Amino acid sequence: MYAQVVVDVPSKQTNRPFDYVVPEELRTWIGVGSRVGVPFGPRTLQGFVVALSERTDMASGKLKKIEQVLDLVPPLNPELVQLARWMSRTYICHEITALQAMIPGALKAKYEKRIELADDAELKARKRADAQDGGQALLFAASPEEEAISAFVRQKGQVTTEAMLARFPEAGPLLKRMLEQGTFVEVQTVRDRMNAKTALFVAPAASPEELTAHSMKLPANAKRQKELLLWFAENLEPLPLAELTDKLDVGAGTVKALADKGLLSVTERELFRDPYAGREFRRTTPLALTPEQRQALEPVADTLERREHGVFLLHGVTGSGKTEVYLQAIQQCLDQGREAIVLVPEISLTPQMVERFKGRFGSAVAVMHSRLSQGERYDEWRKIVLKRVSVVIGARSAVFAPFDRIGLIIIDEEHESSYKQEESPKYHARDVAVERAAYHGAAVVLGSATPSLESYAKASGRLGSGAAGRYRLLTMAERVEGRPLPAVNVVDLREELKAGNRSMFSRGLYEALGQRLERQEQSVLLLNRRGYSTFVMCRSCGFVVQCPHCDISLTYHQVSRTMRCHYCGFSQPEPATCPSCESEHIRYFGTGTQRVEEELAKLFPGIRVIRMDVDTTSEKGAHERLLNRFRDRQADVLLGTQMVAKGLDFPDVTLVGVIAADTVLHLPDFRAAEKTFQLLTQVAGRAGRHRLPGEVFIQTYTPDHYSIVTASAHDFGAFLEQELDIRRQRGYPPYYELVLVTLSHEQVPLLVRAGEAFASRLKQCWEHERRGRGPGYPADSLGHLNDARGDGAYFEVYGPVASPIPRIKDRYRFQCMIKYRGNVDVAGMLAETAAAFDDTVRNDKLTISMDVNPQVLM
DNA sequence: AGCACGCCGACT
DNA sequence: GTCGGCGTGCTC
Secondary structure, eight states: OEEEEEESOOSGGGOSOEEEEOOGGGGGGOOTTOEEEEEETTEEEEEEEEEEESOOSSOGGGOEEOOEEOOSSOSSOHHHHHHHHHHHHHTTOOHHHHHHHTSOGGGSOEEEEEEEEOOHHHHHHHHHHHHHHHOOGGGGSOOHHHHHHHHHHHHHSEEEHHHHHHHOTTOHHHHHHHHHHTSEEEEEEEEOSOOOEEEEEEEEOSOHHHHHHHHHHSOTTOHHHHHHHHHHHHOOSOEEHHHHHHHHTOOHHHHHHHHHTTSEEEEEEEEOOOTTTTOOOOOOOOOOOOHHHHHHHHHHHHHHHTTOOEEEEEEEOTTSOHHHHHHHHHHHHHHTTOEEEEEOOGGGOOHHHHHHHHHHHGGGEEEEOTTSOHHHHHHHHHHHHTTOOSEEEESGGGGGOOOSSEEEEEEETTTOGGGBOSSSSOOBHHHHHHHHHHHHTOEEEEEESSOOHHHHHHHHTTTOOOSTTOOEEEEEOSOGGGOOOOEEEEEEHHHHHHTTOOSSSOHHHHHHHHHHHHHTOEEEEEOSOOSSBSEEEETTTOOBOBOSSSSSBOEEETTTTEEEOTTTOOEEEOOSSOTTTOOSOEEEESOOHHHHHHHHHHHSTTOOEEEESTTTSOSTTHHHHHHHHHHTTOOSEEEESGGGTSSOOOTTEEEEEESOTTTTTTSSOTTHHHHHHHHHHHHHTTSSOSSSOOEEEEEESOTTOHHHHHHHTTOHHHHHHHHHHHHHHHTOTTTSEEEEEEEEESOHHHHHHHHHHHHHHHHHHHHHHHHHHOSOOOOSSGGGTTOOOTTOOEEEEEEEEEEEEEEETTEEEEEEEEEEESSOOHHHHHHHHHHHHHHHSOOTTOEEEEEESOSSOO
16 A cells, blocks of 8 residues: 655645555554654655555655554544645645644654664675775774763663763764764654653453452452452442542552452553643533524524535624524534534633533533643644544634534634734635535534624625625624613814823723722723833934834833834843934833823722733733633723733623724724724623623724724624725725735845746736636726626736835845736646746745735735 | 755865 | 865655
């Protein structure tokens, strides 16, 4: 049998399967999706089996053998292998990169070089050859040091270079010589980063009757053995040894004695590091659905029932009870014997959320998120591979859960940009989910109070596409129990300034905050910017302190009194005088969360504030701890960046304040208005979710902007109409698809030339394609956007131009934007262009990155 | 990605 | 005349 293996080398030339012989003894362990160690050139690499066959095109004499199988149960399955192929084409990445993204980091290959004594025969042969060569035999007269080292290696069998140098610190050069001479050979092995944790389990090895019978025959002094046997006569379940010795107060010796007699069995079993061990989850039962909820659930249930593929967009206002709909759909899916995946944005994967799922489905749930340790993550993932669970709830990468009977995939807060991975493979979990669901005949539910325009357009049929690829729209417009949406006050900060208020709090928000303190209710404050102030400028000469490695201004952090770069992490002490003109008139501009915290303390002495941003939540468990403190009413105000806007549900929160609604609005991003609308709607939804009514203050310098007006009126429809109009006019998604190609290099001139070359090649590629299709395609861009004839396909390359952040980590960046629509194989054209480009502009230091459907145009 | 093979400059 | 630069090509 032969296997096709994709090896762990992400390069253009190795981006294809290589053939290997499957040794007879490994056959039962190898399947499509197995992780294997294979010889590749001079070394051993990790690889994934992507196909098995009885035949090969290669002269079989040339084939090498698979050396080892890395897992007893293949970590991937044929469907995921196929999905990796799809991803590599769709997102233009190496196949191995897609495959690697599907397994937990713990299984990333770890290569280890070890030294062992050369085979005797081989060594003798080399000696003979050398002697004939000119009699260098003298070299082989081993010195005492050599003898010592050889003895060490012989004794250990194999040693790593590190272990060797730890024992013989001076032996570096000698070791090298001995390797050259052939006394030692280097071998490379693939190892896992992670080992499953195991423990010894004890179980009865005979029937209860036999155990009881034996216990009678035991000598009178074998009291402990007797006790143990009688216990196992009643308890048939295997038990960890440690727990047993603890519980029954018997020694391991007693167990062993009985095991030797064949009455008990002791086996090694995998233990799972359960991050939620020892936590009680209150069992919940399905709630009675509101008519709206029932109406939303019904079509999903129907699709599940028929085991058909279908995508639903569940548009439900904040507090409308989407989660209960998810839970009941999942229940039905499980009842069918199928599996479910629930995706949640990283920051809203809070204990509250986990609790709701664990509470309903108990131990059938695996949880995957980045705050788990590598070991915990690996164990949760093992539960999926070993079929111990049938529900996974997790962040983006959980979409790759290695299930093989998927019935339902839920994507909560589907508009969240964190579903897009910003590193290669730059996939969008929403698209991957739809692809997987199509394979499995599964349903997808995209849920949001503020759907992405892409999804909404697909659901409303606005793109004019046929039934194919169309999502079905489900709407829930009311909050459960008819609670009203909070009243929203938009505060014009310009008016505040005119009235002489230069504080960051408007009079309205200030008063409202004071009221909540009096009434002992809680408030949430949002400022979408961490740190203390955004930039530091000299008022004498206008100098702005910038990162020396990135073209971006540094942010001042009060606590550490440092200036930090939010892109590369560079930090330096705050300047006392202007680095440029040495003036002392340095001023801090803009407001960050730290600054607001300070201001609150000044205005409301004794106020208890919890600040939540990346700086205070980087520690493990910090996020949860802060939220618990807030829930337990140990604070009056929860102040934070966007992480306070999502999914939180605290009954006593009656006030939400947005310090500056414009921060996102003016970014050079075509989604700026959409993001602003979403953020405001989401954060407003945190108020008044329970008994007490809520109130919202939005502070802004642009109160008339449609995103702010519509968000304050809770009017998604109005926002949508306006935004879609603008997108159509400007040629942006959802009407047009984008691909962002970014080139980076240390030198600008080379980069400019490369960019031009890339763009013109790509244009040629399209010209060729276009001519093949005949006339009817507009050649120019914006003026002709709606004029596409023929099959309506359109394609245009913009740029190259310098990227919005022209330099990051000392590398300059240029980008080309590709806009297209209709039946254009852009991925194919890009792959072709990149290949041709590689052949002509060969330069290892030039990197080209492609972002299909980019979320951020940086 | 590594690593070997192969063809042109500054040194013993 | 050699050591070594990294351009080019290959890995089942």
